[in-house]
Amino acid sequence: MREKLQNLKNEGLAQIIQATDPAELENLRTHYLGKKGALAEIAKELSRLEPEEKKEIGQLFNDTKTAIANALNSKPQILNLKPQLDPTLPGIKPSAGHLHPVTHAIEEISSIFEKIGFVRVRYPEVEWDWYAFEALNEPQNHPARDELETFYVDAPENSKLGKVVLTPHTSNGQVREMERTKPPIRMINIGKCYRRQSDVSHTVMFHQFEGLVIDTDINITHLKGTIDYFVKQFFGSKRQSRLRPYHFQFTEPSFEVDVTCDICSGKGCKLCKEGWLELGGAGMVHPNVLRAGKIDPSKYTGFAFGCGVERTYMMKSGLKIDDLRLLYGNDIRFLNQF
Amino acid sequence: MQILIPDSWLREYLDTEATPKQIQHALSLCGPSVERLHKKGDEYIYDIEVTTNRVDMMSVVGIAFECVAILPQFGHKARLKKDPYLEKVKLVTSKKVDYLTVTLDKSLCYRFSTALIKNVKVGKSLEWLVTRLELVGMRSLNNVVDISNYLMHELGQPVHTFDYDKIIDHKMIVRESRKGEKLITLDNKSHTLPGGDIVIEDGSGKLIDLCGIMGGLNSAVDDQTSNVLLFVQTYEPSHIRKTSMSLSHRTSAAELFEKNLPTENVLPTLESGMKLFDQLTGGHADKTVLDILNISEGPTVLKLSSPLTEFVNKRLGINLSFSEISKILKSLEFVVKSEQIIEIPWVRKIDVTIPEDLVEEVARIYGYHNLPTQLMSGYLPAPTGDKTFYWEAKIKSALSHWGFTETYTYSLVDKDSGLKLKNPLSSEWEYLRTTLTPSHLKTISENLGRVGDLHLFEIANVYLPKKDNLPHEELHLILSTTNLDVSRLKGYIESLGLEMGVAISPQIQNHTIAITCEINLEPLITKASGVKTFTPISKFSPIIEDVNVVYTGNYAATVEKIKKVSPLIKNIELIDKYENKLTLRIIYHDDTKQLSSSDIAPIRTRLTLLSG
Numbered sequence: 001m002r003e004k005l006q007n008l009k010n011e012g013l014a015q016i017i018q019a020t021d022p023a024e025l026e027n028l029r030t031h032y033l034g035k036k037g038a039l040a041e042i043a044k045e046l047s048r049l050e051p052e053e054k055k056e057i058g059q060l061f062n063d064t065k066t067a068i069a070n071a072l073n074s075k076p077q078i079l080n081l082k083p084q085l086d087p088t089l090p091g092i093k094p095s096a097g098h099l100h101p102v103t104h105a106i107e108e109i110s111s112i113f114e115k116i117g118f119v120r121v122r123y124p125e126v127e128w129d130w131y132a133f134e135a136l137n138e139p140q141n142h143p144a145r146d147e148l149e150t151f152y153v154d155a156p157e158n159s160k161l162g163k164v165v166l167t168p169h170t171s172n173g174q175v176r177e178m179e180r181t182k183p184p185i186r187m188i189n190i191g192k193c194y195r196r197q198s199d200v201s202h203t204v205m206f207h208q209f210e211g212l213v214i215d216t217d218i219n220i221t222h223l224k225g226t227i228d229y230f231v232k233q234f235f236g237s238k239r240q241s242r243l244r245p246y247h248f249q250f251t252e253p254s255f256e257v258d259v260t261c262d263i264c265s266g267k268g269c270k271l272c273k274e275g276w277l278e279l280g281g282a283g284m285v286h287p288n289v290l291r292a293g294k295i296d297p298s299k300y301t302g303f304a305f306g307c308g309v310e311r312t313y314m315m316k317s318g319l320k321i322d323d324l325r326l327l328y329g330n331d332i333r334f335l336n337q338f
Numbered sequence: 339m340q341i342l343i344p345d346s347w348l349r350e351y352l353d354t355e356a357t358p359k360q361i362q363h364a365l366s367l368c369g370p371s372v373e374r375l376h377k378k379g380d381e382y383i384y385d386i387e388v389t390t391n392r393v394d395m396m397s398v399v400g401i402a403f404e405c406v407a408i409l410p411q412f413g414h415k416a417r418l419k420k421d422p423y424l425e426k427v428k429l430v431t432s433k434k435v436d437y438l439t440v441t442l443d444k445s446l447c448y449r450f451s452t453a454l455i456k457n458v459k460v461g462k463s464l465e466w467l468v469t470r471l472e473l474v475g476m477r478s479l480n481n482v483v484d485i486s487n488y489l490m491h492e493l494g495q496p497v498h499t500f501d502y503d504k505i506i507d508h509k510m511i512v513r514e515s516r517k518g519e520k521l522i523t524l525d526n527k528s529h530t531l532p533g534g535d536i537v538i539e540d541g542s543g544k545l546i547d548l549c550g551i552m553g554g555l556n557s558a559v560d561d562q563t564s565n566v567l568l569f570v571q572t573y574e575p576s577h578i579r580k581t582s583m584s585l586s587h588r589t590s591a592a593e594l595f596e597k598n599l600p601t602e603n604v605l606p607t608l609e610s611g612m613k614l615f616d617q618l619t620g621g622h623a624d625k626t627v628l629d630i631l632n633i634s635e636g637p638t639v640l641k642l643s644s645p646l647t648e649f650v651n652k653r654l655g656i657n658l659s660f661s662e663i664s665k666i667l668k669s670l671e672f673v674v675k676s677e678q679i680i681e682i683p684w685v686r687k688i689d690v691t692i693p694e695d696l697v698e699e700v701a702r703i704y705g706y707h708n709l710p711t712q713l714m715s716g717y718l719p720a721p722t723g724d725k726t727f728y729w730e731a732k733i734k735s736a737l738s739h740w741g742f743t744e745t746y747t748y749s750l751v752d753k754d755s756g757l758k759l760k761n762p763l764s765s766e767w768e769y770l771r772t773t774l775t776p777s778h779l780k781t782i783s784e785n786l787g788r789v790g791d792l793h794l795f796e797i798a799n800v801y802l803p804k805k806d807n808l809p810h811e812e813l814h815l816i817l818s819t820t821n822l823d824v825s826r827l828k829g830y831i832e833s834l835g836l837e838m839g840v841a842i843s844p845q846i847q848n849h850t851i852a853i854t855c856e857i858n859l860e861p862l863i864t865k866a867s868g869v870k871t872f873t874p875i876s877k878f879s880p881i882i883e884d885v886n887v888v889y890t891g892n893y894a895a896t897v898e899k900i901k902k903v904s905p906l907i908k909n910i911e912l913i914d915k916y917e918n919k920l921t922l923r924i925i926y927h928d929d930t931k932q933l934s935s936s937d938i939a940p941i942r943t944r945l946t947l948l949s950g
Contacts, residue, residue: 095741097793099734102746107731117718120727125749126757126770126801126809141576141583143390143596152760153770156806164808166759166770184717192749192799196763204767205748215716219655220701222714229713243706244371245698247389253698255706256371273373274362284653287694298643301653330745332785332792 001045001057008038009064016071025075032068039065101338102207102327105313106190109209112233116226118188118211121180123173125192126153129162131172135292136250149196151204166194170210171250171306174285177212178293183300185214190309200323207309214285214295214302220253223282223303227257231279235259235316240266242276251283251304259315277315280307339390339593340373342474343401345382347492351402356414358382361405364412368702369404370395383473391689393597397494399423403685407669407703422493423671423685427605431629437502438567441511444632446536447549448572449601450512451608451629454502455566458482458621460559467618482559482566485614495570495599495607496591498547502565504557509541512549514577521545523552527587535581536573550578550595551587566621570608572599601635602684638687645677646696653697656709666703667696726813729838729863730797733815736837740830742795742817747777749798757803770801770809774816775847775856782818782852791821792852797859813863818854827853838866880927881938884913885945889920896920899948904941906933 012032019025032038042061049057110120124131138145148168155164173189189210198204211226224243231241239262243255257279261272268275282305287297314321321327326334345358356364362372362384370392374385388395395401399422409416437454460480463471467488468478474491478484486497502508517533529548531537538547546557550573559566572595579596582588605627612623642649647660664674673681682690690696701709738744750759750767753776762768771777774796785792795817801809819827824846835842840862846855890896897910906926914921924945926938 094739097738097740097742097795098744099738100744100746103734103744110727116713119719119722121722121724122726124808124811125799126811128808141579143579151762154758154760155803158806164757180722181719184719186719194750196761198763204750204763213714215714217652217716218714219653220706221655221710221712224706224709225712225714228711242367244366245369245702245706246371247391252692252694253701273371274366284694284697287692328746328748330747330781330784332743332788335743335745336789 001042001049001053002060005042005057005060005064008032008042009067012038012064012068013071016068016075019075022076025072029072033065033072039068098335098338100327100335101313102309104338105309106207106209108234109230109309109312110188110190112230113188113209113211116186116229118186121173121177121187121189122191123167123170123176123189125167125194127165127167127172128158129165130160131175132165132167132169134162135175135289136171137286137288137292138249142249151194151196167191168195169193169306170208171304173210174212174250174289174304175293178214178290178295183214183216183295183302185212185302187212198325200325203310203324203328205328206324208306209309209312210304210306212285212302212304214290214300216300218284218301218303220284220303223255223284223305226303227282227305231259234312235262238265241279243282246281246283248281248283250286250289251281252286254281254283256280257282257305257307262315279312279315280305282306339388339393339396341386341388341396341401341491342376343384343386343398344470344473345384347398347470347473348384348402348405351399351419352405352416353419354405354409354414354416356405356409356412356416358384360412360414361409364408364414365401365404367707368408368411368705370401378473381473390597393594393599394494394685394689396594397490398492400494400685403671407666410669411703411705422603422606422610423683425606427609429605429609429627429629430625431605431627433628433630435624435626435628437508437624438628439507439509440628440630441509441513442630442632443513446514446574446577447512447630448574448633449604449629449631451570451604451627453568453608453612453627454624455568455612455615455619455621456564456624458564458566458615458619460561460563460619464618480559480561481618482563485611485618488614489607489611490590490594493603493607493610494594495603496550496594497607497611498553498569498591499559500546500553500557500567500569501559501563502567503563505540505546505567506544507541510546511539511541513537513539515545519545521548522555523548523587524555524558525552526555529585529587532581532584534577536577548581548587549573551582551585551589551592566615566619568608568611568615568623570604570611572601572604598688600684600688601631601633605629635684638682638684639675640680640682640690640693640696642678642680642693646674646680646693647677649693650697650700653694654701654704654709655712658700658704662704663700666700669703670699672696672699725866726859726863728868729859729866730813732837732868733834733859734795734797736834737795737817737830740833742793742819742830745778745781745794745796747774747781747796747798749801751776756801757809772800772802773856774798774800774814775818775854778816778818778854779849779852782820786820786851791819793817793819793822813859814856815859816854816856818852820852822853824848824853827855831855831857838862839868839870840865876927876929878928878930878932880908880925881933881935882923882925883938883942884921884923885942887920887922887945887948889915889918893920897922900924900945903944903948906937906941 150168151166153164157163170189170191177187193208240260242258246254246256248254258276259279260266261277263269263271266275285302290297362375366372371387372384376383406416463478463481463484471478476487482499489497515531515535515537519531522528536549537545540546546554575596575598582592615621667674671683751769751771752766754769754771756772757770797815799811800814803809831842831844844855908927909925911923913923
């Protein structure tokens with residue numbers, strides 16, 4: 001009997017401690033203290049005991065009953081005392097650094113083109129005149145060179161390849177890629193370029209991405225398709241693109257690629273030209289350029305395009321940087337925003 | 339090149355019902371880009387960007403000519419009211435005239451034409467001429483100068499006027515200049531010529547014209563002038579360009595001449611000029627015009643090796659018929675003789691020289707916007723196998739997540755032992771850097787005080803000079819930090835090493851404001867491997883305990899010594915370093931059985947001896 005009572009007490013207290021909600025506590029109360037509960041059953045047996053035993057066991061019975069009742073009565077307070085989580089308190093963040101916006105742009109651009117089979121490459125930033133101009137159908141003293149304010153390096157000229165320049169565009173990769181591999185070519189060349197210009201919309205160092213596709217049956221519709229795919233992926237499905245006639249020495253025909261302005265949604269505003277923003281240049285690879293890359297223009301055709309990374313990133317909706325030079329000022333308060 | 343074209347001037351040549359807005363839209367899609375449409379009073383002005391290959395569009399006529407081909411594609415009827423490209427001039431010309439003796443270097447001047455206009459009254463221009471010039475951004479000076487500017491804007495051919503009586507002996511020698519010869523141009527600027535420039539000498543050694551760029555002041559028309567030489571020529575273009583660039587004297591005339599102008603436009607311009615002189619100055623031309631043509635003007639024919647239709651369709655990706663293609667080319671005054679023979683109108687002969695040029699004409703007039711849009715099919719190119727981009731991205735991602743912020747600093751610096759630029763834009767950007775460290779110290783010092791701590795990194799090329807070759811462009815990583823101790827910075831680099839599966843031995847530099855570490859990534863990327871090998875997880879658990887040993891000043895040697903004590907020591911990790919004591923965490927493990935404390939006891943004794 002004594003043992004039975006002690007077991008009952010231990011078991012009861014343990015169950016009460018483990019209980020986590022009020023309903024469970026009510027069940028336990030009924031089970032132990034109810035009219036037909038465990039203690040009530042034992043009480044029936046108490047009357048049958050010898051008087052001497054009755055005194056001792058009775059005391060134990062009362063202790064057990066009190067202990068269980070107390071435990072049951074104090075438990076709800078313990079449950080309530082559990083601290084509640086304040087959802088408005090801030091968390092503790094890991095110390096996070098930031099990637100430069102140009103890196104964000106390059107990663108996004110390259111992943112878009114890699115999905116449609118373009119191979120990413122990188123070619124020299126310090127380049128021979130041959131790859132930067134001559135092989136691109138831009139002979140010495142050609143007016144087309146005016147627009148590319150080029151830096152020249154104080155280094156000896158090569159008799160075949162000419163002067164050493166800082167490449168003013170990623171187009172130097174075109175003939176280099178033709179030398180590296182035979183068609184089919186689908187190149188995306190992303191790299192640093194340099195021009196002698198520094199103002200709100202120009203920095204002496206900047207980045208371009210250059211696409212080059214050469215195969216047996218490449219035509220303008222493929223160029224349109226590729227540009228359109230990029231524009232929709234990069235800028236969003238609402239932005240439109242168009243090709244406009246233009247002139248570059250290394251493509252024929254040549255185009256300028258426009259994208260609808262995100263500020264006015266193509267209606268026309270101060271920042272754009274009648275609803276359109278220039279994205280970059282493009283065209284069908286000029287036969288002289290194919291020849292310079294030892295590719296037969298009667299067998300192969302191709303297209304190429306080149307755009308500024310910074311400019312393209314700026315044109316993405318929501319991002320408004322009024323001075324491009326901020327990108328290379330490396331003010332930590334600027335960098336921490338990306 | 340930019341040109342302003344007033345709508346009313348355009349419509350003197352162009353007959354169409356299209357509105358200025360419609361013209362702007364159509365031209366921009368199929369021809370020159372009309373960047374803006376300005377409105378001044380009742381007048382619309384097209385602000386047009388003309389590409390360098392289409393010098394023929396740097397004129398009112400040229401733009402009208404484009405409109406005639408383009409507008410019908412947008413459902414607007416259009417025709418030329420008068421076509422100076424097809425009309426025949428009615429001038430009496432001669433290679434010799436009594437009013438001027440000319441000696442000519444034929445390789446410099448392709449066409450030399452001039453008319454003597456007598457009894458000119460120099461004065462104010464009429465109101466309509468003044469207004470027109472103002473609309474296109476030019477200031478009226480006097481009727482003679484205004485006529486030349488008007489002609490150039492309308493017909494795209496520069497025109498010059500001499501005061502006939504200022505040319506002693508009425509003699510002209512067209513030749514290359516000698517180095518050091520001097521000349522003052524109309525704008526009162528004095529030039530010392532580099533030599534090899536096209537000039538006109540009056541026979542006495544005096545230069546009177548810097549051809550194709552600007553006339554000489556000594557032969558200029560002034561208020562007193564009564565006899566004028568109306569002067570229209572074309573020159574060898576590369577001479578003009580060289581002179582204009584080397585003297586930094588860029589004039590509208592030079593911009594046109596350097597792109598090679600057709601000799602066919604010379605006489606029509608001269609004829610229009612003579613009419614204007616008659617109308618506006620009262621001057622009358624001598625009945626014979628001097629005209630010396632030094633090249634042949636026959637029709638330019640483009641012969642194709644494959645049929646035009648096939649050639650065009652292959653590049654457009656659609657199926658146009660021969661008649662559709664011919665119709666487009668005819669609207670641009672090309673004469674399509676057959677599938678393989680096409681005659682180029684003279685106004686386009688400088689720009690259209692290969693079959694691909696015809697593709698452009700057909701494609702743009704048909705409309706790029708009317709072409710379908712699709713991705714190419716075919717085989718994919720072979721990958722390069724270059725892992726650089728992969729690792730670069732991986733390193734950038736790891737460092738940025740570990741709390742480092744990425745910078746992009748200029749590759750050009752003010753001081754370095756590397757390559758120097760010949761034409762730097764400023765002394766700040768004069769050398770190609772061979773190290774990233776100075777750029778980072780500069781960035782750190784500029785940012786001190788802006789935020790608490792700085793942890794920066796950058797991945798960029800440095801340029802290591804090579805004899806008789808391009809520099810070696812080597813990819814470097816730099817980390818710089820203002821408040822980490824050396825061991826912490828080293829820890830980040832070791833973690834990068836683990837990520838890449840290579841051992842990096844970093845050179846950490848202490849500077850007053852920061853510590854930096856520059857690493858050549860090239861050899862690391864060559865060796866790097868993302869492939870991990872799996873070691874089966876042991877059934878037996880290790881015993882781990884921390885021991886204190888004496889720090890001798892060489893951690894690596896201590897570790898080596900401990901490792902040699904027993905093969906059961908699988909790993910040793912530095913937990914703490916305090917004065918001359920190191921706390922090391924030792925992991926004991928046996929692959930074949932469960933180690934017990936008694937297995938370790940003898941090893942521990944030996945370690946205690948070592949640390950004694």
